[in-house]
Amino acid sequence: MAVIFIRTLIIYLTLTVVIRFLGKRQIGEMQPFEFIVTLIIADLACVPMSDVSIPLVYGIVSILALFIMHQLFFLLERRGNFFKKILSGKPSIVIDKDGVCIAELKKNNLGVDDLIESMRSQGYFSLDAVDYAIFEANGKLSALERTDYKAEKTSIPLLLINEGRIDKSNADKLQITEEMLKEFLEKNDCSLSKTEIMTVDGNGRVYFQKYKEKYKILFFELKEGVEF
Amino acid sequence: MKTVVSVISAIIILIAGAIVENRFIKKQFDELNYSFSILYEKIDDETATEKDVYAVKEQWLNKKKSLHAFIPHNEIKEIDLWLFETAVLVRDKEWTEALSKVDVLISLSKEIPKTFSLSVENIF
Numbered sequence: 011m012a013v014i015f016i017r018t019l020i021i022y023l024t025l026t027v028v029i030r031f032l033g034k035r036q037i038g039e040m041q042p043f044e045f046i047v048t049l050i051i052a053d054l055a056c057v058p059m060s061d062v063s064i065p066l067v068y069g070i071v072s073i074l075a076l077f078i079m080h081q082l083f084f085l086l087e088r089r090g091n092f093f094k095k096i097l098s099g100k101p102s103i104v105i106d107k108d109g110v111c112i113a114e115l116k117k118n119n120l121g122v123d124d125l126i127e128s129m130r131s132q133g134y135f136s137l138d139a140v141d142y143a144i145f146e147a148n149g150k151l152s153a154l155e156r157t158d159y160k161a162e163k164t165s166i167p168l169l170l171i172n173e174g175r176i177d178k179s180n181a182d183k184l185q186i187t188e189e190m191l192k193e194f195l196e197k198n199d200c201s202l203s204k205t206e207i208m209t210v211d212g213n214g215r216v217y218f219q220k221y222k223e224k225y226k227i228l229f230f231e232l233k234e235g236v237e238f
Numbered sequence: 239m240k241t242v243v244s245v246i247s248a249i250i251i252l253i254a255g256a257i258v259e260n261r262f263i264k265k266q267f268d269e270l271n272y273s274f275s276i277l278y279e280k281i282d283d284e285t286a287t288e289k290d291v292y293a294v295k296e297q298w299l300n301k302k303k304s305l306h307a308f309i310p311h312n313e314i315k316e317i318d319l320w321l322f323e324t325a326v327l328v329r330d331k332e333w334t335e336a337l338s339k340v341d342v343l344i345s346l347s348k349e350i351p352k353t354f355s356l357s358v359e360n361i362f
Contacts, residue, residue, distance in 0.1 A: 011308075012256040013353075013360045020361070063311040071255070074248050081245045 018075035033119030105143035109225030165212035
């Protein structure tokens with residue numbers, strides 16, 4: 011019983027550390043220590059239930075050990091910000107008034123495409139639709155909408171340049187060739203390697219952000235017949 | 239407050255359970271080890287009868303009902319198997335082979351309780 015209890019504690023602690031390092035992408039609206047309980051409790055209950063050669067007490071001890079650890083973490087988390095930060099992490103501001111904060115995204119093992127996906131699920135289809143976007147400790151995105159956002163008519167923007175790399179499939183959809191893109195960048199006094207993020211929607215509206223600079227809204231003349 | 243009480247209660251239940259389990263298993267296997275040792279001596283003297291083995295078997299059957307709650311059933315099966323083989327060998331008066339079987343039983347009765355003790359090799 012004691013051996014199983016200690017083994018469960020070791021696995022729980024290891025999983026907590028790993029999940030914390032994996033970042034917010036792996037968590038679905040739960041704190042890391044809650045996520046782990048959800049992840050393993052079903053297995054713990056199922057194995058002794060279905061395998062009659064394993065005494066039921068093994069499953070019960072493991073489940074009780076998980077319960078104890080969860081409650082202890084819960085109590086620690088409520089004791090103050092220090093423990094909360096260690097156990098659950100802290101919210102990350104991934105979009106501010108200057109644009110997308112790539113460093114914050116990277117800290118959480120996220121990319122611009124993940125951010126765009128999360129924003130879409132919140133009903134925002136453009137990176138400039140919000141003044142602030144925050145990835146909460148539980149992996150959920152909270153956004154503060156720009157006051158004048160709804161007045162603008164936009165179509166779905168596609169990610170064209172992500173940290174200096176062209177997304178060729180999106181470029182094909184928008185019928186933008188590499189030459190057209192380079193010409194556009196030169197016109198805006200930039201190069202591919204200096205471009206952090208560039209999205210273009212079907213109306214040619216561009217969200218353009220150079221490294222360490224505030225984003226700009228520009229216009230890209232798309233070929234005739236491009237509908238998106 | 240409710241959380242603290244629930245955690246303390248769970249810890250107390252687990253600690254008490256662990257102590258009871260440890261003592262219970264040790265006691266059961268100590269008794270079995272004693273019976274196996276007597277059987278070993280009798281086989282060594284070639285005075286053991288089938289009745290002696292069945293007496294040990296009877297004792298084991300009574301103990302195994304409660305041991306099922308704590309020990310993986312495969313380990314229990316092993317003792318069943320070795321004990322059954324010993325009975326057949328004693329009946330056929332094959333003393334040397336019977337001795338080796340009881341030797342295994344003695345060893346099992348010493349080793350199984352060890353797997354429940356708190357030690358680095360058991361944890362990892």
